[in-house]
Amino acid sequence: MSTIIPIGPFHPVLEEPEYIQLYVNGETVESADIDLGRIHRGMELLAQEKTFDQDIFLVERICGICSASHSWAASLAIEDIVGVTPPDRARYLRTIVHELERLHSHMLWVGLAGHILGYWTVFMWGWKYREPVLDALEMITGNRQHYAWYKAGGVRRDVADEIWPEILKIIDEFDKNTDMLIGAILDDPVILSRLKGVGILTKEDAIHYGCLGPTARGSGVDIDVRRDDDYGAYSEVDWDVIVQPDGDCLAVSVVRLLEMKEACKIIKQCIEKLPGGPIVTEIRDIPRGEGVGHIEAPRGESFHYIRSNGTNMPERHKMRAPTFLNIPSFRPRVKGETISDAVLIFAVIDPCYSCTERMAVLDPSGKPFMTGQDLIKLSHEKTEKLRREF
């Protein structure tokens, strides 16, 4: 007999309104379910009602943390349709902002993980060290979040050369703080015992569920779009993909911590090598056609597909954020663990539900609305219809 424990939708440890059901037997979790849909905003339809230029501002607001990732992926998709490449300076600038975003996103996760573990100190540290990164982002782009800086063909505003020494100083400082944090976290026996061997995701499961980003790399799956499909300036700087084989919460945390160090390395090299020249390749019209763009967001691969029918608005804009594929890995991870570890296991993929929402079911009766088979049938029919039309 299993008991159901509800978590959410408005729970102090959840940042976003999500409803999680744990099926427990005594202390042991047997399975879990998740109910999404509270932040579904109808992004894809909204994107079809805006022009290509406005679209970039919309996709930024998919998620407050990955705003550079989504806007870069959408820009790449538009560039793919038109067939232009951005100038070198834009490529480097985009890489710098994207890596700064990775720094602040991972640091935010470290803080939240500390909060969930009951270490308020780690939360305060993490968020204190994150602030200077936001300052750096503000110096470069003008905004702390939602940079409004990426644009199909390049970036929107140029950067004065005087700010780079300041930013290098911030990165050096951050690098040192990360070292300190890595030491403090990995030497703490209490934190280690809460993380080590908890919530294991095997390599087979990670591949089976199609996990992405640090979640997959923590389980020994060696994927990273930055290396596998070269974009930005990543092939011109020296850095490593961090992979850990164990698949437990500790491995994922180590991946994130070490990735911050790699990101610091990338930013420093990019600033050193930053070429001069124009920042944007002008795009006059967008022809009929389709394009894709994908980039490695802090949580994994973000994918954007845009189809244009020759007007100034996209005919279809499909977005897929990494959390969408990482969420199902909750189930194998949480099976057999205790209730007290469940929330940590949910947090370990660094879920971002606002990216993930695909639909909202408003029927309060709780009856199953559609089964998986129904959805597959619906999707096949839609694909057939589109194929005939396009």
Added chain:
Amino acid sequence: MGATSWGFKKSLWVFHLNAGACNACDIEVLDCLCPRFDIERFGMKLVGSVKHADVLLVSGFVSRKVLPQVIETYEQAPKPVAVVALGSCGCTGGIFRDGYNFAGPVDKLIPVDAYIPGCPPRPEAIIDGIVKLMGKL
């Protein structure tokens, strides 16, 4: 000075309700807690239940699925409670106001005492808004 306004004069406890925000607003709220902004020097802190709160901070555009819960949360809050709509989404629906899942903005559903616009509002703006609200109550 009545008992209510006397109660509002000091430490306001804030319950943050995410009604479909994109995370940026929520992160800026948490940022207010972190050492740089340190909102606790005004006696404010985030609480885990609306039943402990003096201020209900609603961020996000209010989706149709979350709508009954927003109203329920407001009803559960001990009155008087000050409601703050946070961000462009909370104030007007922002960039999502044309979406089919939009049920807000917040002031159509529950009475709002203060608006903090911005997408996302900076932590300084959030602190400023709530401190001004404190003076008003």
